[in-house]
Amino acid sequence: MSTNEPDHGGSDVAVHDGDLPARFENPGLPEHKHRLTDTDPKAARRAEKQVALLFVLSIVGTLVMIVGYFAVKMDHGLGFLDYLDRLALSNQILGIGMAVSLLGIGVGAVHWAKTLMPDEERIDYRHLQRGTDEERADAVEMLNTGVEESGFARRPLIRNTLIGAMALFPLPGIILFRDTGPLPEKVLTETFWKAGDRLTLDPEGGPIKASDMVLGAVAHVMPEGIEEAEHVLNEKAKAAVLLIRLEEDQLAPESLDGAYGGIVAYSKICTHMGCPVALYEQRTHHLLCPCHQSTFDLTQNCKVIFGPAKRALPQLPITVDDEGYLVAAAPFGEPVGPSYWERS
Ligand code: FES
Numbered sequence: 001m002s003t004n005e006p007d008h009g010g011s012d013v014a015v016h017d018g019d020l021p022a023r024f025e026n027p028g029l030p031e032h033k034h035r036l037t038d039t040d041p042k043a044a045r046r047a048e049k050q051v052a053l054l055f056v057l058s059i060v061g062t063l064v065m066i067v068g069y070f071a072v073k074m075d076h077g078l079g080f081l082d083y084l085d086r087l088a089l090s091n092q093i094l095g096i097g098m099a100v101s102l103l104g105i106g107v108g109a110v111h112w113a114k115t116l117m118p119d120e121e122r123i124d125y126r127h128l129q130r131g132t133d134e135e136r137a138d139a140v141e142m143l144n145t146g147v148e149e150s151g152f153a154r155r156p157l158i159r160n161t162l163i164g165a166m167a168l169f170p171l172p173g174i175i176l177f178r179d180t181g182p183l184p185e186k187v188l189t190e191t192f193w194k195a196g197d198r199l200t201l202d203p204e205g206g207p208i209k210a211s212d213m214v215l216g217a218v219a220h221v222m223p224e225g226i227e228e229a230e231h232v233l234n235e236k237a238k239a240a241v242l243l244i245r246l247e248e249d250q251l252a253p254e255s256l257d258g259a260y261g262g263i264v265a266y267s268k269i270c271t272h273m274g275c276p277v278a279l280y281e282q283r284t285h286h287l288l289c290p291c292h293q294s295t296f297d298l299t300q301n302c303k304v305i306f307g308p309a310k311r312a313l314p315q316l317p318i319t320v321d322d323e324g325y326l327v328a329a330a331p332f333g334e335p336v337g338p339s340y341w342e343r344s
Pocket of ligand 1: 270272273287290292
């Protein structure tokens, strides 16, 4: 047993207010019993192998998870019952793999601590919150001694297998991210808009003539035919556009090319995190995102003038067709929506 005595006094006898008689004696600690691994080097070696084996078991569990994830194919062509069978099998393999992986690390660590790490009773008296510099230096030394005695440096077999198990363990989590959906790829670079698409009111439907857009009018529009899209909700989420009419001389020169008679169309998807930019302040010509208050200035080609968004709202170039209906002159010239890692 080791004792860290306080330098400002301490007593094995409890007293009351310093002048009442002692009421009980400190019973002390029972005699220390050494473990087999403390006295028998062969037992210590055996325990070391057992710990390493448990960490190896964890590695096997992790590998089973990874292999099982890829080996059990969940083809969409399967019948409903076959699909359920595969799903159950896949879940069982993933579950068993993860259980073995976690148990291997957990049981291995406990076994290591119980059999090989230092086993001795220590008394530490309660001190003031901040120790003296000497005590702090002692603490650092104790930590270093602990690292030394734990055998982390001396037992490379345990250390390496533990590092291997810990390094592999997060892999299944990363792989399972695949199930959260496809990578963005061109998801945001391509929208349903193409040259010639009529602008239709959303949700009422119906094309809009340029003459219907009086000064100060605002409309929420979608491309004609979007209701027939395969993933209509996804397409609508990307294609939402705000149509607004200002005086032509209020528009920035760079937005005039894509405007028609003072009517401009901008993506409604906030370039910060994709909320719909829903508020138009007619007096200032600002568009406001309600999520984190990004503010875009229509008179400056929807440049960000406040808030966390970093990019202007993309403009949809518009014109009119032979019948005077507003149509897209071209698709968006840049990806709509929030910034993401694939954006160049
Ligand atoms: S999503 Fe628009 S400001 Fe954050």
